Amino acid sequence: MTSVAEPRFDIRFSARKNEDGTDYWSVYDTFTGLPAVVNGTTLDALGREEADDVADLLNAQYARRRGTTH
Secondary structure, eight states, X not given: OOOXXXXXXXXXXXEEEOSSSSSOEEEEETTTTEEOEETTEEXXXXXXXXXXXXXXXXXXXXXXHXXXXX
């Protein structure tokens, strides 16, 4: 019997490596497929660790707003 994982609605943001051949990463809004924008700043041209940390922070804030923290 295979189990199907329930979708994680508290994961809205994801770090992705830019496809332009650089070592930069961006934080994407997985609902829109677009780079995330915070206070008018597009979250791109980040280092990998920074992008991961920012995505984690945004996901935690999103989960708190939705009341879905575990």
